[in-house]
Amino acid sequence: MISVNEDYLKLRGSYLFSEIGKRVNAYAAAHPEKSIIRLGIGDVTRPLPPVVIDALHKAVDEMANEDTFRGYAPDLGYEFLRSAIAEWDYKKRGCDISPDEIFVSDGAKSDSGNIQEIFGRGCKVAVCDPVYPVYVDTNVMSGRAGTYIEETGMWDNIIYMPCTKDNGFAPCLPKEVPDLIYLCFPNNPTGATITKSELQKWVDYANKNGSVILYDAAYEAYITEEDVPHSIYECEGARECAIELHSFSKNAGFTGLRLGYTVIPKSLVRDGVMLHSLWARRHGTKYNGAPYIVQRAGEAIYSEEGQAQIKETVDYYMRNARIILKGLHGAGYEVSGGVNAPYIWMKTPFKLKSWDYFDSLLSQANVVGTPGVGFGPSGEGYFRLTAFGKYENTVMAINRIRSI
Amino acid sequence: MISVNEDYLKLRGSYLFSEIGKRVNAYAAAHPEKSIIRLGIGDVTRPLPPVVIDALHKAVDEMANEDTFRGYAPDLGYEFLRSAIAEWDYKKRGCDISPDEIFVSDGAKSDSGNIQEIFGRGCKVAVCDPVYPVYVDTNVMSGRAGTYIEETGMWDNIIYMPCTKDNGFAPCLPKEVPDLIYLCFPNNPTGATITKSELQKWVDYANKNGSVILYDAAYEAYITEEDVPHSIYECEGARECAIELHSFSKNAGFTGLRLGYTVIPKSLVRDGVMLHSLWARRHGTKYNGAPYIVQRAGEAIYSEEGQAQIKETVDYYMRNARIILKGLHGAGYEVSGGVNAPYIWMKTPFKLKSWDYFDSLLSQANVVGTPGVGFGPSGEGYFRLTAFGKYENTVMAINRIRSI
Numbered sequence: 126m127i128s129v130n131e132d133y134l135k136l137r138g139s140y141l142f143s144e145i146g147k148r149v150n151a152y153a154a155a156h157p158e159k160s161i162i163r164l165g166i167g168d169v170t171r172p173l174p175p176v177v178i179d180a181l182h183k184a185v186d187e188m189a190n191e192d193t194f195r196g197y198a199p200d201l202g203y204e205f206l207r208s209a210i211a212e213w214d215y216k217k218r219g220c221d222i223s224p225d226e227i228f229v230s231d232g233a234k235s236d237s238g239n240i241q242e243i244f245g246r247g248c249k250v251a252v253c254d255p256v257y258p259v260y261v262d263t264n265v266m267s268g269r270a271g272t273y274i275e276e277t278g279m280w281d282n283i284i285y286m287p288c289t290k291d292n293g294f295a296p297c298l299p300k301e302v303p304d305l306i307y308l309c310f311p312n313n314p315t316g317a318t319i320t321k322s323e324l325q326k327w328v329d330y331a332n333k334n335g336s337v338i339l340y341d342a343a344y345e346a347y348i349t350e351e352d353v354p355h356s357i358y359e360c361e362g363a364r365e366c367a368i369e370l371h372s373f374s375k376n377a378g379f380t381g382l383r384l385g386y387t388v389i390p391k392s393l394v395r396d397g398v399m400l401h402s403l404w405a406r407r408h409g410t411k412y413n414g415a416p417y418i419v420q421r422a423g424e425a426i427y428s429e430e431g432q433a434q435i436k437e438t439v440d441y442y443m444r445n446a447r448i449i450l451k452g453l454h455g456a457g458y459e460v461s462g463g464v465n466a467p468y469i470w471m472k473t474p475f476k477l478k479s480w481d482y483f484d485s486l487l488s489q490a491n492v493v494g495t496p497g498v499g500f501g502p503s504g505e506g507y508f509r510l511t512a513f514g515k516y517e518n519t520v521m522a523i524n525r526i527r528s529i
Numbered sequence: 530m531i532s533v534n535e536d537y538l539k540l541r542g543s544y545l546f547s548e549i550g551k552r553v554n555a556y557a558a559a560h561p562e563k564s565i566i567r568l569g570i571g572d573v574t575r576p577l578p579p580v581v582i583d584a585l586h587k588a589v590d591e592m593a594n595e596d597t598f599r600g601y602a603p604d605l606g607y608e609f610l611r612s613a614i615a616e617w618d619y620k621k622r623g624c625d626i627s628p629d630e631i632f633v634s635d636g637a638k639s640d641s642g643n644i645q646e647i648f649g650r651g652c653k654v655a656v657c658d659p660v661y662p663v664y665v666d667t668n669v670m671s672g673r674a675g676t677y678i679e680e681t682g683m684w685d686n687i688i689y690m691p692c693t694k695d696n697g698f699a700p701c702l703p704k705e706v707p708d709l710i711y712l713c714f715p716n717n718p719t720g721a722t723i724t725k726s727e728l729q730k731w732v733d734y735a736n737k738n739g740s741v742i743l744y745d746a747a748y749e750a751y752i753t754e755e756d757v758p759h760s761i762y763e764c765e766g767a768r769e770c771a772i773e774l775h776s777f778s779k780n781a782g783f784t785g786l787r788l789g790y791t792v793i794p795k796s797l798v799r800d801g802v803m804l805h806s807l808w809a810r811r812h813g814t815k816y817n818g819a820p821y822i823v824q825r826a827g828e829a830i831y832s833e834e835g836q837a838q839i840k841e842t843v844d845y846y847m848r849n850a851r852i853i854l855k856g857l858h859g860a861g862y863e864v865s866g867g868v869n870a871p872y873i874w875m876k877t878p879f880k881l882k883s884w885d886y887f888d889s890l891l892s893q894a895n896v897v898g899t900p901g902v903g904f905g906p907s908g909e910g911y912f913r914l915t916a917f918g919k920y921e922n923t924v925m926a927i928n929r930i931r932s933i
Binding site: 126127128129130131133134136140143166168169170171172173175178181182185186188189190191194195196197198200231232234235238239242243244245246247248258259262263266304305335336337378380381382383395396398400403406407409410411412413414415416417418419515 | 530537572602740787813
């Protein structure tokens, strides 16, 4: 008898950002005269850097000529890109990662959603609370989450690690030992981060207990402080316990171009199996590589000129972050994040629930943010604003919020 | 206790085309002076059509400007592309498919690998034998295949539908009713196809039994005969039982650009659930859209000029197909396919096993093909050649094969 994936049916409502999109579209349709400023979804607004544009045009021209045309890409990604990543993102930072430990993909969302698939369905998962919804939803879809408990807003087979004002929005080591630990620093959604010595504790904990850390470093380009690690492989022993996920979306503006990579060191072995070989098998069987032209675009940021250009973009967004932080703080709001991350985490005024604040901000200020509770129960009463808007819009949005 | 996905460990050796790649690379390294002609993997060799190149350049320029820059794409793909697909691939053929039943993706390999995920793990799967390995391997990875039986070369929980010389390489309706039926016409690897009235029997069978047909139409652009359907939705009742997978790889040369789409009619309901909504949820949670520039490239083939240009490419490859067919037939080989498909299915000479013939052809003629047994046990003693090579190489390859 045919059946559908029953784990899919357990999912709660729709994906957070789809729900936001629906509410914003409904409001916009009802009030076509209003100019809505979107600081909700973490989508970038700056155009692609010139080095990337040049690389794309050049690669497109190669595809027009039979002598330089490229068909299927190598399973793990082109050597030119993997070597550039190994050199610039790892070797220059003193991390020991070789090109063939790097898997190029169409982005960190796909990778962070698919990576759980190489693990057993019985693995116990720990996530920060609040958390990027993809980590939880994809484990729900694979049957690892258990049952959703309406009263708590939690899945009963997931270990939630609260990130609250009390712990500076950085989780404590869990008492019940998880098999898989999702960490994201600088953090989405809170914008918080941890120091290298704090991260070392997680690596030691994972190595002691046999856990695997799934480390999402999508926002590392936004780090401004010295003692904040850009990669988990800066920590000793991380090659034995950590998988790292990277994105080209937030540093180089590739949200619409799609490129990311995942690192699985060959020394990471669990259950007697190299995780690297399982992920290679998944890539080879269910994926066919990122577009050649996009891989050339990614390569372009790994040069002095490319790094200078992406720094310019990051600086643009971080100016927005300062405007949001200062503007809201000055108006008496409780805000954090925004120093090593493009996200600002604000407490809602008057103890409003996150979605109530979302609706009121949308209708009163025509500003879109992301309800904190959408990221998990500890996010209730919080609200995420992103620094990825245009400068003028960001200034206007903060003025509007201040004036209500 | 942490564990890895035990279903992954059941997989046999490496993915077929990775294995071929390894053997060819080993031979090439040992004999650097030899010129190897690759008619193995179904990768195209013609450059992208001019309309596609123009669309790419134009879209890249849009990404360079803040007013026209595009970030995250809509979940299902851009409206401009989905509308063009609905118009050209369906409405013009009298098929009733609306744009919002079309899901744009990074290619048919990903889609055909991921689509099983929306179904229950207990579903019984039927595949043609021989078959595109992705259908089987991804069901092995999801625990639906059972145990591999060394003696038969088959998984004991999969229904194999033999495609042999006796049935003209088109499967018979299975006696044991499957929940999921993978069909691919024109077929990879045999190049065979079926008429519309034959396909109608499959649609009727599925509707009668509640099965779902996963119809891979990746090669429809190669159809030359009148009574062969381009889409399963040309059959009555297919909206109630069929999902259709499409690729831009083989008609427009996008193997290195990555674009495909999947159609799930909203009227396709199983287990009380619209399959459309499950796939939408998967897209929204684990995927972030095909690149904007690539979606514009896809749109470009849907114009009179674009259609003329892709026809020119298809004609080029079909000339190769005729050369392979005629050349091998004239030399006494038993060959089929190659009339509505870019694949030629040949019986190995002297009853050689497929991999033995692969090795001997590689070393004696320096020609790479694909061992038929790599596609399933009924492929043993067969060999697949593709028409996707360059014309001159194809002529040379056939001359070399004829001369050994």
